[in-house]
Amino acid sequence: DLPNKVTIIEVGPRDGLQNVSVFISTEAKLQFIDQLKKSGIKEMEITSFVSPKWVPQMQDAEDIVWHSLDLNTRTIVLTPNRSGIQRARLSNCQEIALFVGVSNTFNQKNINRTTAQATEELLPLIKELKEQGVFVRACISTAFYCPFEGRVEEKETIQLCKQFVHAGVDELSVADTIGMAAPHESYSLFSKLTTLFSTTLITAHFHDTRGMALANIFAALQAGVSRFDTSAGGIGGCPFAPGASGNVATEDVVFMLERMGIQTGIQLPLLVQAIDVIAPHLPKPISSSFYTLYSKA
Numbered sequence: 001d002l003p004n005k006v007t008i009i010e011v012g013p014r015d016g017l018q019n020v021s022v023f024i025s026t027e028a029k030l031q032f033i034d035q036l037k038k039s040g041i042k043e044m045e046i047t048s049f050v051s052p053k054w055v056p057q058m059q060d061a062e063d064i065v066w067h068s069l070d071l072n073t074r075t076i077v078l079t080p081n082r083s084g085i086q087r088a089r090l091s092n093c094q095e096i097a098l099f100v101g102v103s104n105t106f107n108q109k110n111i112n113r114t115t116a117q118a119t120e121e122l123l124p125l126i127k128e129l130k131e132q133g134v135f136v137r138a139c140i141s142t143a144f145y146c147p148f149e150g151r152v153e154e155k156e157t158i159q160l161c162k163q164f165v166h167a168g169v170d171e172l173s174v175a176d177t178i179g180m181a182a183p184h185e186s187y188s189l190f191s192k193l194t195t196l197f198s199t200t201l202i203t204a205h206f207h208d209t210r211g212m213a214l215a216n217i218f219a220a221l222q223a224g225v226s227r228f229d230t231s232a233g234g235i236g237g238c239p240f241a242p243g244a245s246g247n248v249a250t251e252d253v254v255f256m257l258e259r260m261g262i263q264t265g266i267q268l269p270l271l272v273q274a275i276d277v278i279a280p281h282l283p284k285p286i287s288s289s290f291y292t293l294y295s296k297a
C-alpha cells in the first residue's frame with residue numbers, strides 16, 4: 001500500500017548550492033530558504049558545517065543558521081566530524097545530519113578518511129548528541145554505486161546503516177550519490193531497510209543524473225518509504241563525486257505525488273517562486289520539467 005502522505009526534506013540550500021563555484025550571497029540564500037518555508041517545506045537542510053577550504057560556498061554556515069532557525073521547521077545542518085558538530089552546537093542547532101559513504105574511496109575523496117575512520121569518529125558522537133536532545137540524521141552516501149569503486153554491495157550498505165541505527169540515530173537518509181541506481185535496486189534496498197529498522201525514520205535521497213530518480217522514488221514508495229530528500233529546481237550534487245549532478249527536483253516529485261493523490265503540504269506556485277529567487281544566482285538555467293513549464297520568471 002502506498003502512503004497517503006509524504007514528507008519532503010528540502011536539501012536545495014545545502015546539496016543544491018554546495019557545488020556552485022561562485023559565492024552566492026548569504027542574503028540570497030536566506031531569501032531562498034525563507035521562500036521555501038513559505039511554500040510549505042517543513043524539513044530542510046539549510047547549510048553544512050564543513051571545511052571552508054574544501055567547500056567555500058558553505059563558509060557562511062553560522063550566518064545562515066543564525067537567521068534561519070525556527071520552531072516550525074526542522075532546520076537541519078550537515079556535518080562530517082567533531083569540529084563541525086561543535087560549530088553547529090555553538091550556533092544552537094538542534095537538528096544535525098552526519099554524513100559518511102559506504103565506499104572507502106569516496107570517503108577518502110570527500111572527507112579525507114576511510115569508512116572505518118569516519119564511523120569510529122561519528123558513532124560515539126551520536127550518543128552525546130542524543131543526550132543533549134538533538135535530532136540526529138545519518139546520511140549514508142554511495143549506498144548503491146560509488147563513482148570510483150562501482151557497484152556497492154547491498155549488505156555493506158545495510159551493515160553501515162545498522163551501526164548508525166544501533167548508535168541511536170533518529171533518521172537514516174540513504175543516498176544514490178551519482179544517480180546510478182535502478183528501480184529494482186531501490187525497491188530491494190529500501191524494503192530491507194524499512195523492515196529491519198522499523199523504528200528509525202527511513203528517507204531516500206536520489207540524484208537524477210540519469211533520469212531515474214522519479215522511478216526510484218516510486219519503487220521506494222512501494223517499499224514503504226514515505227520520506228524523500230529533494231532539491232528545489234533539481235540543483236546540486238556532491239563536489240567530490242565526479243558525475244554527481246542535481247538532486248531530484250522537489251517540484252517534479254511534489255507534482256507526481258499530488259497527481260497520485262499523495263499529500264505533501266507543499267504549494268507548487270510558491271515553490272516556483274522560491275526557485276525564481278535562486279535561479280538568477282546559478283551558473284546554469286533550471287531544467288526541471290515542472291519549473292520549465294510553469295515559471296513566469
Ligand code: HMG
Binds near residue numbers: 080
Ligand atoms: P581535513 O583536511 O582532513 O581536516 O578535511 P582536518 O581534520 O585535518 O583539519 C584540517 C583543517 O580543517 C583544520 O584547520 C580544521 O580546523 C579544519 P586548520 O588548522 O588547517 O586551520 N576543519 C574544519 N573547519 C570547519 N568546519 C569543519 C572542519 N573540520 C576540520 N567541520 C574534512 C576533513 C571532513 C573537514 C573535509 O574533508 C571536509 O570538510 N569535507 C566536506 C566535503 C563535503 O562537504 N562534501 C559534500 C557533502 S556530502 C554530500 O553531498 C552527499 C550527500 O548529499 C548524500 C549523497 O548524495 O550521497 C549528503
Ligand code: MG
Binds near residue numbers: 177
Ligand atoms: Mg546528495
